[in-house]
Amino acid sequence: MREKELERLKDYKYGFTTDIESIKAPKGLNEEVIKFISNIKKEPTWMLNWRLKAFERLKVLKEPNWQKPKYPKIDYQDLYYYSAPKSTSDKPKNLEDLDPKILETYNKLGIPLQEQKRLNGIAVDAVFDSVSVATTFKDKLTEKGIIFCSISEAIQKHPDLVKKYLGTVIPITDHFFATLNSAVFTDGSFVYIPPDVRCPMELSTYFRINASDTGQFERTLIIADKGSYVSYLEGCTAPMRDENQLHAANVELIALDNAEIKYSTVQNWYPGDKDGKGGIYNFVTKRGLCKGKNSKISWTQVETGSAITWKYPSCILKGDNSIGEFYSIAITNNHQKADTGTKMIHLGKNTKSKIISKGISAGFSDMTYRGLVDVSPKACNSSNYTQCDSLLMGNKCGAHTVPYIKNKNSESNIAHEATTSKISEEQLHYCQQRGLNSEEAVGLIINGFCKEVLQQLPMEFAVEAQKLVGISLEGSVG
């Protein structure tokens, strides 16, 4: 019995559930639940009204159906929209007061808070099942005037900032999942970097889905004021579970004049077992607005997990001379499906964007790059370069490229390139000749294939990501 359990765990390194009693909102999606969430988070009335307005809109919206990966119908009335570790009601003052079980979970995950606090110099706002449990390194950040806290805290302490920016990039009337998130979001991170401040450390959040049947609805809002810089890391792992879970987060980035935001993600939610049973539905809306002149937003993502990934981190290049970048690695194995890409919307003059996408599919999986480059008539002298390469391993999987290119400005240049191929026999032969076995050889070649993107990740992530790339493709060769 025990051995069996271990066998299961071996497949998915992070597959374990922590046993903590949770406070749950009643099942279902209705005004009462939204009021419950708002009430339990002690939100002001304007916030509740904002949620209810989104909910009104949600009633008329339909789930999108144009995407390639199809999924069984989700019963939105059969989900819990709120669950929090019980100990939240009297929040611990410091790390030592934390529920030891939570600490243990983080240890298994490889992010011991205590260790991290001392060694890494990364402030961690750990989201454990929808509510921020601990936030570290506050002092150092407060010194510089940086606000890094949970969004519910920000709603109470910095209502002006939240009111001004929340929903300006992803309006509450956007699409189904974004609107759903606006109505029922439970927690997430809030970052504000004051003018001319360079954030001294990488900000990072680890998301975890824990209690059974709770879709996680995170909301992240990052504002970089004039001349500031911030690098934000997001990493995800989720426990093993058989039911499909929904994850519909919203991430909004706003860069004002001369500001720069770098947003990196490593996504490794539970992808389902070998037969495609279980796994997370990752339907995320991420959008950045380069609002000011000379601003820059850069997205980097490594997507290896989730049964279905469906996300398009986008940049709206509104300010003149603004820059948008998108670097992505998507790896699918077994029965995973990923439909991911970006949108670069050029509105300002001299705007530039760059898209590098690397897709690898193996097993029975499907990988789609879907992107839009839209140059509006006013975006004079703007340019885009897109490169998307796909690698196929085996003939049971698929790799697709669906770029949309719209050029409405004669002074702009758009270039797009895409290739699809398999690992060349020559390269394999060369590596094997020098003593690597076939799996190591493939790992080496894949890492080379992805190098352009991996380079963009901050140090801490790059190492982890490189390992992930190898782990994700284990057993798919030969």
Added chain:
Amino acid sequence: MENQLKNDFEKIVKTSGFSKKDVEIKENFLNKFIASGFPNRNLENWKFSDISQIIKKNIGDLDFYNDYSTPNKIDSSIFVNGLEHNKIVFINGRIEKIEFNYEEDEKIEIIDELEFKNNINQENSLINLNNAFTNKYYKIVIKEGYFLKKPLIIYHTTNKNLKYKNVNLRLDFLLEKNSCLKLVDISNDEAEKNFINILYNFELGKDSILKNYKVDKKENSNVKYSFNNINQDVNSVSETFILSAGSNFIKNEINCNLNGKYSSAFINGIFSLRNKRHHEIRTCINHLIDNTKSYQLIKSVLENDSKSVYQGKIFVDSIAQKTDGYQLSKAILLSENAEFNAKPELEIYADDVKCSHGSASGNLNQDSIFYLMSRGLNYKQSKELLINGFLLDVVEKITDSEVRNLIKNLIGFKE
């Protein structure tokens, strides 16, 4: 529109003498079309060109009934001079003449398709419309081992009697084993504000060669849709060239199924647009078996408020190993209001393949202009030289030298 469609259909049934079975089949297509209507932008395929809006804006209400009882007079001045060729002449959608004067009689068979067949497996409401309203269509069979001595030119002519009409026409071609057909479509429109819906179906036997050149050069205010369905057997070759310039709106769609090993498909296209023209080419190449090849090259030169759209898709089935697929689209935007949209799509399920696509759009290279001007050309001359060079690249891809010269003359390239 529904009543109009039904009434016009009744009229056609009364005058045409279809068999009962045919009427039933056609009615079925009509009902399908009525259910879906003209495609609009909600359909992925029509995302960039909403034809229901385009028809509404350019034409308004359409009349679907055409009186085909009396023949039209053929104006021989439209015929191409200086090139001996076989002819098929359509006037206002009515087939007026089929003439193979240069070929051996027994090698070409013209079958009057009395019984209606639909062998195109596509969910497409405009094909449904075509199937419902085509009055009569022919199947042209090129017999085994026969190479046509001269090209076949199909004249699509309309005269001033035609206005606010929908014209549907269809031709089927069967190229038997080891045969070859060179086909040139030339449209010649006098009429204004009509919707012309053309459907071609090609069956290519083993080792056969099809060369299809479509020329839409003369300026006119019609809205057109053309669909080519090509099925290819082992080692067959299809070559399609599209010159898209004259009509107000035209969408050329090519659906090519590579069913036989070693078959290959080549599609080359030029958009040369000005004023408010809006043209589209959509291709779908289905690689369904191993060792097939496809190549596509589409170039646009856009002036004034014109807009061109290229949607190209390469589909590779999981058994289609060793596929070689290539797509390239390039556009030069000469005016602030011109627009170029592209969706080069790859859908691949086999791993041992070589597929790539590229797309680039922008203005003329200022360095090149400077280079030419520093050698004594004025701005206009340098611009022309660069554009001609840009387009000539596509024209040079035409493998038949006679037709290549004909098309060069039509476009105005000097030898």
